[in-house]
Amino acid sequence: MKTISAEQEKEIRLLYERYSSMVYRRCFSFLKSEDDAWDAVQDVFMKLTDSLNSIQKKESIYSWLLSVSTNYCISKLRKKKHVEFEEEIHSCGTDKKLPQEKNMVIQEVMQHFLNPWDKKIRDVVLYTYFDGYKQEEIAEMTGMGESTIRRHLTTFKRKCSQSGIQMEDLI
Amino acid sequence: MNRHSGPGKYTLERFFAGELDQKSSAEVKLHLETCSECASYVKSLDLEKAVYLNKHPYRDWAAVSNIETAEISLLERMKSWLFKPAFYPLYGLALVLCVVVPFIIQKDDPGIQYKGNRGLSFVYKRDGVLHDGATGKLFQQGDQIQLSYSFPDEHYAGLLSIDSKGTVSTYQPVSGGQNLTTYVKECDNCPVSQSIILDGTPGGELIILLIARKELLLDDIRSWAAQVSNNDVNLSDVEKRVRRGLPRDVIECRTLLLQKR
Numbered sequence: 001m002k003t004i005s006a007e008q009e010k011e012i013r014l015l016y017e018r019y020s021s022m023v024y025r026r027c028f029s030f031l032k033s034e035d036d037a038w039d040a041v042q043d044v045f046m047k048l049t050d051s052l053n054s055i056q057k058k059e060s061i062y063s064w065l066l067s068v069s070t071n072y073c074i075s076k077l078r079k080k081k082h083v084e085f086e087e088e089i090h091s092c093g094t095d096k097k098l099p100q101e102k103n104m105v106i107q108e109v110m111q112h113f114l115n116p117w118d119k120k121i122r123d124v125v126l127y128t129y130f131d132g133y134k135q136e137e138i139a140e141m142t143g144m145g146e147s148t149i150r151r152h153l154t155t156f157k158r159k160c161s162q163s164g165i166q167m168e169d170l171i
Numbered sequence: 172m173n174r175h176s177g178p179g180k181y182t183l184e185r186f187f188a189g190e191l192d193q194k195s196s197a198e199v200k201l202h203l204e205t206c207s208e209c210a211s212y213v214k215s216l217d218l219e220k221a222v223y224l225n226k227h228p229y230r231d232w233a234a235v236s237n238i239e240t241a242e243i244s245l246l247e248r249m250k251s252w253l254f255k256p257a258f259y260p261l262y263g264l265a266l267v268l269c270v271v272v273p274f275i276i277q278k279d280d281p282g283i284q285y286k287g288n289r290g291l292s293f294v295y296k297r298d299g300v301l302h303d304g305a306t307g308k309l310f311q312q313g314d315q316i317q318l319s320y321s322f323p324d325e326h327y328a329g330l331l332s333i334d335s336k337g338t339v340s341t342y343q344p345v346s347g348g349q350n351l352t353t354y355v356k357e358c359d360n361c362p363v364s365q366s367i368i369l370d371g372t373p374g375g376e377l378i379i380l381l382i383a384r385k386e387l388l389l390d391d392i393r394s395w396a397a398q399v400s401n402n403d404v405n406l407s408d409v410e411k412r413v414r415r416g417l418p419r420d421v422i423e424c425r426t427l428l429l430q431k432r
Contacts, residue, residue: 001237009240013229018188020232021223022216038227046236062188127181134179141181 047066063141124152172211177202192329212369291425312371318363327352329381337402352387375406385420
């Protein structure tokens, strides 16, 4: 049992109501299970409750939540050794399909980056191909320069190429 | 939406969460009016939010996460209320009212007006009874004023007074001598060697203690006093002139303005 003050409770409630659906959507996209996504939301918001005071005001809560939810989902997938991705990637219960090539890239990402030998590259690749964020947005949320992001993506493409996947056709 | 020149997905999601600053938010709003793709994405986020929160409201999360809201005791609630920074100026004012004002009231007795340096205290004798000067009222003819003061170094001290008619009275250590002052090695709340007996002149009496590095000649001080007095009935103005133009060799001047019946 974790006890929080009424003031904290008010703040957490506000953040939960503002962000939880987006966290859920993302976790569901990773984990492919409503129950697992709900577990992920619980875990991520518990972490938020614990870290609320240490998160700097200037930092975007959303980018923090994305980062924590990524770590959670990757860790969860690693534990389950569940790296298969279905053809369809559901989006919070809707049947929104992602392009085939994107799905393949994600699969490639998961195979190559499941062991977080370079978390920064992993995050850049996921934000780019999984979330569909622009490089300038990734730069804003991660604090990396756009040139660094491009370099990480080049590294990733090279690895894909070495694995026999033609990135040029996919992106 | 990621391929056009407008906001990206991340920006739209931050817009939806209310994280963007006013300017960026206004830009996104403007963009949404013209871009159906982005507008549709934001709408889908809104719809998903409604569905999700209906299925997993906050209370469910709090329940499964074992979150409990602490009951705050009345004392703690009062503490957090009382220590709000908004009240700090009020506390400052209260401090001034409680500490500084009583101090001023105590010193500024209605019958006695202290002006300038406060290093001059006194007692007075009336009808054979000694009274503390700080508690005196209006003074009257015959009251005998005994001053005392402190000064850390050796010096010469001279006493004089000016009444409401501009009459200057000097108090010499040796009657008929040329000097006004007495040599004092150093003193800590020691009495002035002469006391003052008030006459019947109505109005006020400005008492002046001059502390000098040399002997002060009686004639010099008398002419200086006549000049600053200038037959002015307003002793407060006289006092200002005393302070503005001290005689030569005077280090310090302490004054006391008494009101007489």
